[in-house]
Amino acid sequence: MFAEYLTRGVKAGVVAGLVFGLFMAVVANPLVAYTDELNHATVEESGHSHEAESAHSHETEGTHSHETEGTHTHEAEGTHAGEGGGHHDTAVSMAVTKVVSVAAGGLWGVVLGGAFFGVAFFFLEPAIPGPDAAKSYLMGLAGFITVSGAPWLVLPPAAPGAEQSLSVATRLPLYAGMMLAGALACLSAGYVYTRLRESSGSVAALVGAAVPFALLAALAVVAPENAVHGALSPTLETGLTGLFAFGQVLLWLVLAAAHARFRPSSASESESAIPTAGRDSAPAAD
Amino acid sequence: MATANTVNGRIERARTELSPTQMAAGALFIAALGFTLLFVQDPLVHDSLHNFRHAAGVACH
Numbered sequence: 211m212f213a214e215y216l217t218r219g220v221k222a223g224v225v226a227g228l229v230f231g232l233f234m235a236v237v238a239n240p241l242v243a244y245t246d247e248l249n250h251a252t253v254e255e256s257g258h259s260h261e262a263e264s265a266h267s268h269e270t271e272g273t274h275s276h277e278t279e280g281t282h283t284h285e286a287e288g289t290h291a292g293e294g295g296g297h298h299d300t301a302v303s304m305a306v307t308k309v310v311s312v313a314a315g316g317l318w319g320v321v322l323g324g325a326f327f328g329v330a331f332f333f334l335e336p337a338i339p340g341p342d343a344a345k346s347y348l349m350g351l352a353g354f355i356t357v358s359g360a361p362w363l364v365l366p367p368a369a370p371g372a373e374q375s376l377s378v379a380t381r382l383p384l385y386a387g388m389m390l391a392g393a394l395a396c397l398s399a400g401y402v403y404t405r406l407r408e409s410s411g412s413v414a415a416l417v418g419a420a421v422p423f424a425l426l427a428a429l430a431v432v433a434p435e436n437a438v439h440g441a442l443s444p445t446l447e448t449g450l451t452g453l454f455a456f457g458q459v460l461l462w463l464v465l466a467a468a469h470a471r472f473r474p475s476s477a478s479e480s481e482s483a484i485p486t487a488g489r490d491s492a493p494a495a496d
Numbered sequence: 497m498a499t500a501n502t503v504n505g506r507i508e509r510a511r512t513e514l515s516p517t518q519m520a521a522g523a524l525f526i527a528a529l530g531f532t533l534l535f536v537q538d539p540l541v542h543d544s545l546h547n548f549r550h551a552a553g554v555a556c557h
Contacts, residue, residue: 336501
C-alpha cells in the first residue's frame, strides 16, 4: 500500500514537473536572464558616474573577469544577444544555467510530489478532513504553505540582482525556520479542525483552524525585516515577485489536481472496506 | 486492527509493510538528498540553478 501511495505521488510529481519545467523554459529563464542583464547595465551605469573612467575599467577587469569573458563570447557568437552578458560573478554560462534550471524545475515537481503526495499523504490521509478529492487539494495547500507561503511572509521572492539587507547566513535559517513554522501551523490547524468539529460544529472548527495561521502571520511580523533594494523599477520587481509566486501556486495546484485524478478507482472501495471490516470483526471478538 | 484508518494505523501499517532494511535505506536516501540540497554550495551547482532558484522564490544573492 505504501508503494502504491508513493507511486501515485511521484506520478503527480512528474505531471507537475513537466508543467513547471515548461514554465522555467518559456517564462522564468528568459525573464531572469533579461532582468539580470538590465540590472547589471544599471549598476554599470551608476559605476560610470561615480568613478573615474580609468579606475572603473581597471575594476571591471579585476572583479568581473567572467563577465567580460561572457561579453566576449556573446560578441563572438553574435546571435544570442546578451547571453551570459548580464550575468556577472558566476561560475557557469547562462546557457548551462538555463538547461540545468529547466531540469531542476522538472525534478522539483517530482521531489515535492514524492515527499508530500507520496510519503506525507500516506501517513496523514486519515487526519485530513473532507472527501477524498478534497484531501489532495488540502495537501497541496498545506505543501505550498510549508515550502513557500510561510517563508515568503518574511522573505518574498526577490527580483534578480536585488540587494537584500539580511546576510545569506541569516536568511537560510530564517527560511528553514519559517518552513517548519508553516508545517506546524498546517498540522495543528488540521488537528484543531477535526477536534472542534466533533465537539462544537463546523463554524467553530473553521475559526479554530484559522488560529494557527494567525499565529504564523504574527510570527512573520516579529521576524527580522529584510529590506530589498534593486536597480529595477519597483513595478517590474513587484511583477516578477508575483509571477514567481504564481509559478509555485500553479505547481502545487497541478500536483493536487493530478494527485486527485490518479486516485485508483479501487482505492475508494478498499478505503471504505477497511472500517467495515473493522466493524465486522469487533462484534465477533465480543 | 493494524489497518485502522488513523494516522497511527498508517504508521503501524508502514511498519509491518516495510522491512527494517527498507526503512533504513529510505531514511538514508532522504538524509543524503537533504544533505546534498542543503550543503552542496559548490559554485558550479549553485550558479547553474540561478534561474530556477529565482523561479522557486529562493534567491541567495
